[in-house]
Amino acid sequence: MKQSYLFTIFGSTGDLTARKLLPAITELIKKSYDIHVIAVGRRIFNDDTYLTYMDEKTTQPLNKTVLKDRLHYLEMDIHDPLHYLNLKEKQRSFLNGKTKRLYYMAVGPELFGVITDGLNHAHLVKKDDVSDVVAFEKPFGEDLLSAESINALLSKHFSERQMFRIDHYLGKEMIQNIMMLRFANRIIEDSWHNRSIKKMSVYVKEKDGILSRAGYYDKVGALRDMMQSHVLQIVSLLTMDIPISYYSDDVKNEKVAALQALTIDDSETVLGQYQGYLEEDNVIKNSTTETFVFLKGFVNTPRFKGVPIYMITGKNLDEKNAFIEIEFEETSEQRKWHLPLSTNRLRINIAPEDGFQLTLNAKVPGLREGVQQVKLGYDVDNLGVGNLPEAYEKLLLDMMEHHRTLFTRWDEIQASWQIIDLVLKQEKNIYTYKDYHDLIAYIKDKTGETLL
Ligand SMILES: NC(=O)c1ccc[n+]([C@@H]2O[C@H](COP(=O)([O-])OP(=O)(O)OC[C@H]3O[C@@H](n4cnc5c(N)ncnc54)[C@H](OP(=O)(O)O)[C@@H]3O)[C@@H](O)[C@H]2O)c1
Missing domain, CATH: 3.40.50.720 (NAD(P)-binding Rossmann-like Domain)
Known part of the structure; x- marks a missing residue:
């Protein structure tokens, strides 16, 4: 049958x-x-x-x-x-x-x-x-x-x-690819720790405002809508330790351990609300719902202790773009070269583009000494494989076949709410931002961090 x-x-x-x-x-x-x-x-x-x-x-x-x-x-x-x-x-x-x-x-x-x-x-x-x-x-x-x-x-x-x-984000091609990238590549796996990584950033930027979803969004805000789910899921995949097997429960045990080790540096948290939000239909007068969040956290495990992890998400920003940026430490030799060398970076594009790019220093060809940054890249869309399953198609198929890795287990939800509840308990200072450039300047001033 x-x-x-x-x-x-x-x-x-x-x-x-x-x-x-x-x-x-x-x-x-x-x-x-x-x-x-x-x-x-x-x-x-x-x-x-x-x-x-x-x-x-x-x-x-x-x-x-x-x-x-x-x-x-x-x-x-x-x-x-x-x-x-x-x-x-x-x-x-x-x-x-x-x-x-x-x-x-x-x-x-x-x-x-x-x-x-x-x-x-x-x-x-x-x-x-x-x-x-x-x-x-x-x-x-x-x-x-x-x-x-x-x-x-x-x-x-x-x-x-x-x-x-x-969490439909987990069905996206490059989110599914994070474990493969980390654990199936010797050069990446060998560098994936606090001796080599300087910082990690996760961006989920949206260009639109709340459109007609005030009824839902005004009660929820960016911390609950995006940070608790998509962003923390990505952070757990980036910072989990090597699972003992790739069966769903073993992977989830490591994701939960990473989330339980995540602490947020309250002094650097920025919550924002876009200018004009209060005039949107069905938003309550004087609403303090945040439409932007900047968090700085640390995963206090032997592998990642001391590496700042920046988590950024919001609406009415400069572009719709979700990506991860990993910045590596300088090499010990780098300072001896009197050239504008840059740190290596791995960018993982999630949406709308999907793929990754590794930025390296290379000599400018020719007689003179010079450096240029070159990119090694993998672009899923440009490969012409076509017909990539939409996130929901993959998720429904996994449900039908009872593959549970891309679904969130209860203790993951519990651990992520414990993090977000602590942020929600802080006194709420909301910065009203004109646009993304305004936020970049504000965050630079407040935390010293330059947003991408
Ligand atoms: N839309 C998305 O892309 C999306 C993404 C992530 C999560 N979600 C979540 O998925 C859920 C559904 O979202 P949605 O966007 O599809 O909402 P929606 O467009 O408002 O649809 C809600 C559905 O629930 C039915 N419903 C509401 N109250 C009912 C009641 N008392 N008795 C029987 N049926 C009732 C509605 O029926 P009527 O048509 O008869 O009102 C409608 O079929 C929500 O929890 C939402 O947060 C949605």
Whole structure:
């Protein structure tokens, strides 16, 4: 019997389903995975009108030919336990002895409890059985306490092995590449410690403001929205020690150890809010929500003790760009050369470009002595491999095949909230910035650090 997959999506009329889930599922169906989707919603649709509605919701048209026979709409009230029996009935026609059921919570966390209770009530989930799994998205709470209560709700009916916490950044090609780059290259692995690395910086810059998302963003801010999840995940991959194996749990043990060893230097923290934020629709008057964060931290492990780690993220900046910059120490010989030598740098581009570049000193060709900085690079896009899986396609496939490395384990969430909670507890001084150049000048003045 062929392995088949049944997705049940709660929140099937939302933005996440339209822009990310349905296009990713389409690509997987095109690759011959046997997938059916039950789209649960409270609006009145049939399969055809639902597909048309979702198609109109997205700027990129959905592939209706592929989705037509695979997407099945079910109108139900998620608060009514009896309606889960209708879901059970609907599921029946798509289940064979080898069907994996994947529940996707494309709704806010306040609905997780009612949905998982409903599923349990109708015996639609078997705790500990990995042929029933659940996926949900950040925000994983707004602090450690609320994250714990969300986790407790889900843990009633799903065990940790059945939970897939989605941080779509982990599906990005170059994030997946960090471990390979570090641990499968002798020259990098040999230099990846505090004797060779001078500093590390992680940038996740956004050019847009909050667009129409004030309702969500004004309650959350950059620390909770980006720092707790994407940025700390990247830092843990950069600073973890070598895992004893590349099985998911061994990798995560090292990531958690790195996060637990991370401390933030409070005196250097900068929180900012872009000029004009208070005039955005639905932002509360006098809001002190930060739209920019600069943190300086240290991972106090033998490998990294003393190496400053800069974490920068924000909105309304000069460009949309996510990258990592590693600066290496000078060589002991470097000062003897009376030439403008620079330190070596490794830049890992995450988005929109993906690849990496190593900057080295080289002699200028010719008769005279001179130095130039040359770049050795790997550019994923320029390789023409084409058809790189979108982050969600990769994440959904890993869920289907139960590969857990790219998903966040509960203790990673716990460790990252412990870091962010401490920052949130500090007295909030918000700098209002005109633009990125203004921030560069302010941070230079306050911390001595020059932003890229
Ligand atoms: N969009 C993204 O790219 C993205 C990225 C990361 C994380 N997330 C997270 O994913 C979740 C969904 O995000 P989204 O952007 O898709 O939100 P959205 O566009 O607001 O959609 C929310 C969905 O939940 C349904 N819903 C809301 N309240 C309901 C209720 N009381 N009963 C039944 N259904 C209800 C809505 O149904 P109606 O259409 O009937 O209102 C809609 O289908 C959120 O937790 C968000 O933070 C989203």
